[in-house]
Amino acid sequence: MKIRNMEQFAAASGISRPTVSKYFNDPESVRKSTRERIEAALEKFDYRPNFYAMNQNRRLTKNIGVVVANLADPFFAEISRNIEQLIVEAGFRPILVSSHGSPEEEADALDSLRSIKPAGVLLGPLGRTSDSEAVRAFCNDVPTVLFDSDIEGAGEAFVGSDNDQSIGLIVDYLCRTGEPPAFFEMDQPPNPNAFKRRNAYLAAMDRLGHAPNLVQVPGEGWDFEEIGFREGTRLMSENALPTNTVLCSNDRLAIGFLSAAYELGKKVGLGSDCVLRVAGHDDHPFSRYTCPSLTTVAQDYRAIADTATRKILNIIETGEREEGRKTHLFDGKLVMRGSA
């Protein structure tokens, strides 16, 4: 016999439909003996409630939107993998969407999520280029927790890395072990972390009593490796680098920069035959395999994913939009490899 709807399934399991409905909403909400009878029937008939009918009249669906700036960036791929897993474990359903680096797509994604009535949303926004009005409007309607990039006043909370701490860490390290670093970055970075990191660099250099060296190269958009390669090539072939130590604003820039150094025959690393030290920030999954392997600061992916997810689940379950927007920042860890 083929079960067609909850009515029939309820009959087959010998439980009333409202109770079965309650079970599917939250298995713990029914008595143990009832739960067992339903689960026994489930084994026999493999029925699943109609997804659409189920969500139509629910005050809150069991869907949680996950919007990331750019899935092609392994950082976001990795963090959304963690988040998805946690959401599933909590009995919710993740809906993963990428903005592909475009503000319009980000706004579209939020708009489109709205029609799915998610119980909550985890948003890793574009940042500087986001349509911040649209984002704030969305956050007013749907409980949202931001991660990675902050947008002022948007969402219930922000979870990210403490750029002051992490940049401080690597600047300390670089200064301690050689020439103080110059800071290599794009002049128009899409991501607000870039600004925080720049300021953190300036502060750290100041604290250590060194004159800062900002190297701001023309560049916008998300093709970081390309920009790092192109501008690195230009700077090095013009001998325009102010120091022999370069701290890149993120690992993807550093990956391009290292590639440029290799092509130009400039040996990077710590050995006596090396002319350059290069460091990055993020511990991008590929940075272990650059040549030489990249010294960097690891962001605590798991802690970020974990905290952001717990935060949104808590808001959903208590129904309380917390008062006072909170910010959770995690420390980075120094990852010493061959490049600096």
Add this chain to the structure above:
Amino acid sequence: MKIRNMEQFAAASGISRPTVSKYFNDPESVRKSTRERIEAALEKFDYRPNFYAMNQNRRLTKNIGVVVANLADPFFAEISRNIEQLIVEAGFRPILVSSHGSPEEEADALDSLRSIKPAGVLLGPLGRTSDSEAVRAFCNDVPTVLFDSDIEGAGEAFVGSDNDQSIGLIVDYLCRTGEPPAFFEMDQPPNPNAFKRRNAYLAAMDRLGHAPNLVQVPGEGWDFEEIGFREGTRLMSENALPTNTVLCSNDRLAIGFLSAAYELGKKVGLGSDCVLRVAGHDDHPFSRYTCPSLTTVAQDYRAIADTATRKILNIIETGEREEGRKTHLFDGKLVMRGSA
């Protein structure tokens, strides 16, 4: 005034509800003047039909599932980006799910997609490790087009790369310009393309009258870079490479291998000071930035995404499950860079 449902929106636009419903199902299905009136009202009231109510009674939803083996792999990230875009342009809604390299998650993903009643699914399966019974069962219920990895007898069609052609191309090139290559691969690759490539290598070498050299290193799972690095290090430090030219089964293995060569001080490339040539396969987004940059064969991402998407859209629109499962294979293009 706030529009709460289609009834109210229909009233506000001066059109009957069934016609409005028809419009949302397919804007082209109503008269132009009617369409214009509805769209004028849309500007004023920004109403959107309830996603759940909308899909509940439709024979076919406007959702298309996109399931990929591993979103953390930039190949899948890139191809799913293309697919998503094409689906949106066609007026459908993509639902992106990653299996994260796990057969259980793949089966779960399909199961979970089923309850969403997708009009069709584009599946880039794990391949060898897939639960092929579950996949075939799914394909029986839901029109599915496979891409990247094939599973025999599953789905309406398969779209991928012609490994015979692409491997032939690079083997030809390598033989023409130096010592014939050895083929570097894992002994337990998760992906069936690996087997096809191995056979293509054997055939190409045979055709050119060279003795083949298979280097099968212990390795399973998806940590290709790690395996390439570890086993590359081992082989090179033991001087166990049979030739000075290595063709890796895919770019990610090559990335690890190149990193290992660098660490060991073995110069890779074409110069007279180089002791090794290394090539890959796929044109992975990162392969431009390896040291030296990686010579490889580019898969035609766009053509694969395009064909697979058009295929599923066609099946959906005509309602015909084509008879006779078709296979579409695209040629690779040689990408000559520094490593070989």
Add this chain to the structure above:
DNA sequence: GATTTTCTTTTACGCCCGTAAAGATTTGAA
């Protein structure tokens, strides 16, 4: 202008399930 064709309106029903309220039953503690 008459006729055919195409599109729209009206009316009505059903999809599958969430939810509410009231009464019946079970459970667990006093």
Add this chain to the structure above:
DNA sequence: TTCAAATCTTTACGGGCGTAAAAGAAAATC
């Protein structure tokens, strides 16, 4: 055993929309 609390059943309604059929209106054809 008694009684209150927890849980379940029954009954009933409604959500927002797809869809079908019949009748009406508009556009296209001649």
